[in-house]
Amino acid sequence: MLSFYLLFACFYFLTLLGLKFYWERQAQNYAGLHTKSFLVSLLIPFRNEAENLPSLISQLKKLSYPDLEILMINDHSEDNSFEILLEAFREDHRVQVITSIGEGKKAALSTGIHLAQGELILTTDADCVFPENWVEIITSAFSSLQTQLVAGPVQVLGGNSFLNEFQKLDWASIALLTQYSFETQNPLMCSAANLAFRKSAFLAVDGYVGNENYLSGDDEFLLKKIHGKFGPDSCIYLKNPESLVSTKAEKSWEKLFNQRARWASKWDKHQSFSHSVASLIPFIIQLVWLSSLILFGEGWTGILLFLGIWTIKFFTEWMTLGKVLSSFKFPISNRGILFTTFAHPFYVLLVGMKSLSGNGYWKGRKIIKKSLS
Numbered sequence: 001m002l003s004f005y006l007l008f009a010c011f012y013f014l015t016l017l018g019l020k021f022y023w024e025r026q027a028q029n030y031a032g033l034h035t036k037s038f039l040v041s042l043l044i045p046f047r048n049e050a051e052n053l054p055s056l057i058s059q060l061k062k063l064s065y066p067d068l069e070i071l072m073i074n075d076h077s078e079d080n081s082f083e084i085l086l087e088a089f090r091e092d093h094r095v096q097v098i099t100s101i102g103e104g105k106k107a108a109l110s111t112g113i114h115l116a117q118g119e120l121i122l123t124t125d126a127d128c129v130f131p132e133n134w135v136e137i138i139t140s141a142f143s144s145l146q147t148q149l150v151a152g153p154v155q156v157l158g159g160n161s162f163l164n165e166f167q168k169l170d171w172a173s174i175a176l177l178t179q180y181s182f183e184t185q186n187p188l189m190c191s192a193a194n195l196a197f198r199k200s201a202f203l204a205v206d207g208y209v210g211n212e213n214y215l216s217g218d219d220e221f222l223l224k225k226i227h228g229k230f231g232p233d234s235c236i237y238l239k240n241p242e243s244l245v246s247t248k249a250e251k252s253w254e255k256l257f258n259q260r261a262r263w264a265s266k267w268d269k270h271q272s273f274s275h276s277v278a279s280l281i282p283f284i285i286q287l288v289w290l291s292s293l294i295l296f297g298e299g300w301t302g303i304l305l306f307l308g309i310w311t312i313k314f315f316t317e318w319m320t321l322g323k324v325l326s327s328f329k330f331p332i333s334n335r336g337i338l339f340t341t342f343a344h345p346f347y348v349l350l351v352g353m354k355s356l357s358g359n360g361y362w363k364g365r366k367i368i369k370k371s372l373s
Helices: 003-024 052-064 081-090 105-115 134-140 162-183 198-202 218-230 255-262 273-327 334-354
Strands: 040-046 068-074 095-099 121-122 150-153 153-155 195-198 235-237 245-248 360-362 366-367
Touching: 003 162, 003 273, 040 105, 040 134, 052 081, 068 081, 068 105, 081 095, 095 105, 105 218, 121 134, 121 198, 150 218, 153 162, 162 235, 162 255, 162 273, 162 334, 195 198, 195 218, 198 218, 218 235, 218 360, 255 334, 273 334
Parallel strands: 040 068, 040 121, 068 095, 150 235, 153 245
Antiparallel strands: 121 195, 150 195, 360 366
């Protein structure tokens, strides 16, 4: 048993070292490439976002891309979000504020996409922060006609509380795995907070048809469809600090668990064996880390081994996740990494258990796990 945990710690170290190697590989720099000027349709679905709209409105007015239309799609807000946006953009010809013909994020996006005039569709969320040249950076990656979808990095805003530090590192781990999956031409995930695709590709794969019953997953299901139809070189992960979109950190552990459980609840819905396996592996790895607590029953030898392998875990995560954060010019908190090293296995276990029910709440709506059969 002692040998097993020592070998496991070495395996964990080598695995994350490999992921770090892929992260450090020189990515294609699309900035400055000569491309035609695309008409871009920026879609932002919103529901009950009144408190986030002042920041969003200010950012949208600063976007520098010339050939841009902006569609704000109201997902039946119960606050005054719709009225705020109508007033803010009353005289801005670039912006349309419309109401979704259905319910939920996929319906809102579908409404916007079918009204969009742009060749490229760009999506984000109402609580996000993006740079003024964000649209230029994303569209530059479409210099090749082969490129059908571009995913960009996402990170959280927030202070230095344990909760915020934890979320920064959690997002860093998501970015690390996302970039690896794109590099190995088997993309597993992306975020609609920073996503662009050709409208023609969306229509060619019938958009969200086939997964409308799932409240989340608009981004990942579409990624899989486009990758499957257009081939491994059709999808790009843009690892560029200038393309980074920041989103608000969840304000409580309960909200964080609910969000992650909602995302994880679709792990077995992709009709992809590799995706299901890739979703289970992190869960299994964290279970093994938790099981190492039994080493305390092996006397001083077991206790010393426990401390040794968890030191390896801390150092490995400090090395890899710290590299991701520094790539996006985020400070590295040793305290945050130490806390996350010990908390993350419990977090993954609880999120996994909660995701199995598929039930919860989002934006005031009850989520009920459904079957497509």
